[in-house]
Amino acid sequence: MDDKKLILVVDDDPDLVEAISMKLASENYRVAKAYDGVQAWDKIKQERPHLIILDVMMPNKNGYQVCKELKNDPQYKNITVVLLTAVGEAVTSTNYTHMDGKTALADEFIPKPIDLDSLMEIVKDYTR
Amino acid sequence: MEGMKVSGDLVLVEGVDLPATGERLSRFLSGLAQTGVNMSLFIGGKTQEGTQFECCVAASDEGRVKALMHGNPELKTGVEFAAPVDLLTLFPHRFDLKILGLSLTALGRARIPLHGFCSSLSAITFITDHTDLEKASAALEGCFGLGAEPS
Numbered sequence: 001m002d003d004k005k006l007i008l009v010v011d012d013d014p015d016l017v018e019a020i021s022m023k024l025a026s027e028n029y030r031v032a033k034a035y036d037g038v039q040a041w042d043k044i045k046q047e048r049p050h051l052i053i054l055d056v057m058m059p060n061k062n063g064y065q066v067c068k069e070l071k072n073d074p075q076y077k078n079i080t081v082v083l084l085t086a087v088g089e090a091v092t093s094t095n096y097t098h099m100d101g102k103t104a105l106a107d108e109f110i111p112k113p114i115d116l117d118s119l120m121e122i123v124k125d126y127t128r
Numbered sequence: 129m130e131g132m133k134v135s136g137d138l139v140l141v142e143g144v145d146l147p148a149t150g151e152r153l154s155r156f157l158s159g160l161a162q163t164g165v166n167m168s169l170f171i172g173g174k175t176q177e178g179t180q181f182e183c184c185v186a187a188s189d190e191g192r193v194k195a196l197m198h199g200n201p202e203l204k205t206g207v208e209f210a211a212p213v214d215l216l217t218l219f220p221h222r223f224d225l226k227i228l229g230l231s232l233t234a235l236g237r238a239r240i241p242l243h244g245f246c247s248s249l250s251a252i253t254f255i256t257d258h259t260d261l262e263k264a265s266a267a268l269e270g271c272f273g274l275g276a277e278p279s
Binding site for chain 2 (some may be wrong): 033
């Protein structure tokens with residue numbers, strides 16, 4: 001049994017997924033990747049990650065929806081969710097609201113653009 | 129290969145800076161920044177003769193970019209608009225050059241002209257004419273067994 005913690009990275013920007021994944025791998029984590037909310041749920045069910053790094057603004061199903069569904073599901077509600085959000089800046093030009101963020105029940109919010117070192121500190125805190 | 133992303137409603141802007149002083153490119157880029165125009169993609173190449181660059185901006189920004197060019201003598205010549213384009217992005221490439229070869233073969237067989245292509249940390253992006261979007265998507269989907277994920 002591999003005792004490395006599994007982190008699921010979800011973002012519709014493949015370069016950001018890759019950058020975060022490379023950093024996580026260098027810190028000795030296993031990584032799963034998804035590029036929208038629907039793929040994220042597939043991976044959650046298949047692989048049961050310890051922690052999810054989840055973008056908010058994505059096609060098919062956004063990060064708020066995924067987070068709300070996850071935190072309301074007894075089977076998955078204990079999985080830590082770190083939301084990556086640029087909604088603060090985009091709130092006037094999109095359908096996303098601050099209220100969505102408040103009701104999403106995420107464990108952490110990280111504003112974009114992200115600082116990889118800060119993100120790693122948060123991941124380490126939650127996976128100790 | 130796990131996905132393909134389509135970015136549409138773009139126009140391609142092509143420019144040359146001869147000789148390569150960097151002046152025209154610099155004016156163009158700072159003009160875009162000052163007018164708040166985002167680039168979906170930028171490709172630049174420098175040789176001994178000069179600098180060539182192309183970038184894609186939203187079709188809705190075309191008027192602002194044209195105004196910028198008309199208001200600047202340096203940009204009136206040497207910077208041109210091409211036809212409406214789309215970006216087809218395949219990901220992740222996992223640094224496998226074979227994917228580029230297979231993609232170019234598939235697009236070539238479907239007789240899809242390319243304005244350019246580039247790679248990033250995770251993705252390969254092809255610039256195609258908007259009128260060829262469906263054919264190009266089908267060619268790449270067929271090659272890698274993918275569905276497009278418009279966003």
